[in-house]
Amino acid sequence: MGKIPLLVIAGPTASGKTKLAIDVAQRLHGEIVSADSMQIYKGMDIATAKPTQKELAAVPHHLVGVLEPDTPCSVALYAQLAHAAIADIRNRGKLPVLCGGTGLYIQAVADNLQFAEETRDPAVREALYAQADAEGAQTLLDELFDIDPETAQRLHVGNLGRIVRALELYKTTGIRMSEQLRNSTAVPSPYDVCMLALDYTERAALYDRIDRRVDIMLEDGLVREAELVLTAGEMPTAGQAIGYKELAPFFRGEKPFSECVADLKRETRRYAKRQLTWLRRDKRVQWLYPDRFASYEELLDYVISICFKKSQ
């Protein structure tokens, strides 16, 4: 019994993943599984740069626009949905193509990370945050040192979210975060992974693409979409999307529109940089630089030649 071939197309935002994945999938009888923490939500089409209707029709897509924006998402939930989608694609004899920019989600699927049933408890979280508020984050970090020094050592006091999560995990399940990390990789991945990622030789080239894409989003009606989303109410995960919160000061009359747009572009650039940092540490990644190919077709041919080699 061989492993399931899994093609991964990653890369920072605006690098051209969507188009490449579709073209590759069409040639290899593939179907696309999105690995994007925001495209998984309904609506929010413009800001998350979802594939167009035409693109969605060209190749079957999974996990695009399947959750209500007010539902929280998590790596664990995503991984569960993605594994199911891949199994389904495999059963129909097609090649699963995981495409997206959320590094943690990609890793969770590719490495088959294991997550316990339920390890969260809102009440515990709230209590921990309240404690941090009253006594300071250092108190929580000290507490974590007593139960899980290995994890406490690598966490910085400033990163309260991680400290709280580590304590929450222990208080609700008795599992230490350091144990969870080891447990998560206990089951070998069922996938034969071919991991590709897009980047550009010059960082400035990627940043130009980002700036241009934000301008296009504005032409396509980002402002109207932002107004809708910002007045829609609480959205635990979806509310973090870049594209809305940056325009909020404009709607409140606190900042000129042009400044908000500049902020939006800057936040997108920083996001792209973080994505690259994440991908760089994965040694499986085979980097693709579109600017080093004479044409897009040559890039596509090259990608397909690699895939065939991997999936045989």
Next chain:
RNA sequence: GCCUCUGUAGCUCAGUUGGUAGAGCAGUGGACUGAAAAUCCACGUGUCGGUGGUUCGACUCCGCCCGGAGGCA
């Protein structure tokens, strides 16, 4: 043409009585296991416009030249 102000990090600017320079922003690198488009950490050498001079020593004082801004004719 004359007078005044000005030229320091990619940008905006500090720089105290002369001892070869520092902030914010931008940017860069890194971390990352249940909110990850989030969260967090680290990183500031640049012909101090050019060139002569005074001085043990000049971003700092003086001369000239080149750029900017304003004023008077």
